[in-house]
Amino acid sequence: MADDATHSAADAAHASGPGMPQLDVATFPHQMFWLVVTLVVIFLILSRIALPRIAAVLAERAGTITNDIAAAEDLKRQAAEAEEAYNKALADARAEAQAIIAETRAEIQAELDEATTHADAEISAKAAESEARIREIRAGALESVEQVAKDTAAEIVAAIGPASADASAVAAAVSDRMKG
């Protein structure tokens, strides 16, 4: 009995062979006491410090994510608007360019038409003038031919029989022959 008292509970369990220290009732109050202390400490640390902190962080993160998503939606909408405005400007510019092209084309066409008319008029005027001159020259030429013929005939008559040379008779004869 005295020996048992000097031995610790663990030694007693050891000495009795393959005993289970788990069933050593002497250590139960000790373990239970420290377990309760530990659990209370853990609970206080968690509920006072850790859990509010983590909950706050998670809430903040959720808020940040929501805000970021909202901002992203906003930016996306802005981008769509900008694209729309860009497309509109592009279409406007294209339409304007078409209008300018058409206008310029019409202007050039008008100028061209005017120039053509002008040139046509000038050409016809020039042609008429030339025709008049040609007619004049042709008339001049006929007149000269008669004169030359009369002169030549008078000369010939004078050469053949100077006595009978009657200038007006010769000229009348030539005119008569040329008409015939």
Place this chain on the structure above:
Amino acid sequence: MKEDRRVATESTNSDGTPQGNGKMVAYGLVAIAVVLFILGLVDGYDGSLSIHPMDQFEVAPLFGDGPVGLFTPSNVTLLMAATVLCIVALMVLGTRGRAVVPSRSQSMAELAYGFVRKMVEDVAGKDALPYFPYIFTLFLFILFANFLGLIPRSFTTTSHIAVTAVMGFGVFFTVTILGFVKNGAGFLSLFWVTSAPLAIRPVLAIIELISYLVRPISHSLRLAGSMMAGHAVLKVFAGFTGVLGVAGIAPIVGVIAIYALETLVAAIQAYVFTILTCVYLKDALHPHH
């Protein structure tokens, strides 16, 4: 895969610490673990087949050799203090950055928080969330006590039926009192299975009552039993190593395999204890089938 990894580290490594630091710490921990592991294996080798697998569970005072009194600092005290320190390190120091983009440790703390919170909400319902801090306390204590017990030469507080019984009966009485406070006598409808034919309801009520009363015992014995069995098997295998000499490499491989299994069991038992607590809490809050 590589791409995934890179993205993952970038998103978690928000505090700007170079990744090399974390790797060095990990290698250091592995080295310490290996040294402790070998020390644990060669411990108590005297060349003969004298394996004492239960010695590791002995509650011994830290100083001197006297009997273990109520307030005596013992290995129980030491390991429970280490458990508290680990929880403080993870849940308080780990989250001190309060970062919107979390660091690794904050990520782990948030993961544990979200895991247990979701479990409570899914199993016991939204109105059980006020009890989440208590359940989270139990979960973290069991998880860290189990893991710390896996360090060679340390002590597993959760392998003792005295410890798990306090938690198991604590849950049982809390839940039972809560059930009567919340539902009054209506809590007894938990044992009255209305979906069964009237004739066999009394029989079912007796069976339900017995199974309800057995809950705290199975709840606590499951945890203590798994922890004790795993550690005892580890010790037995380690004991063979000393006897077999060169062939001792075989039990060492066995020890490594069982160690991996025990790591799994440590986490699973914490999970099981917590989810059963949630189930019991659900019965207390919603006793009607």
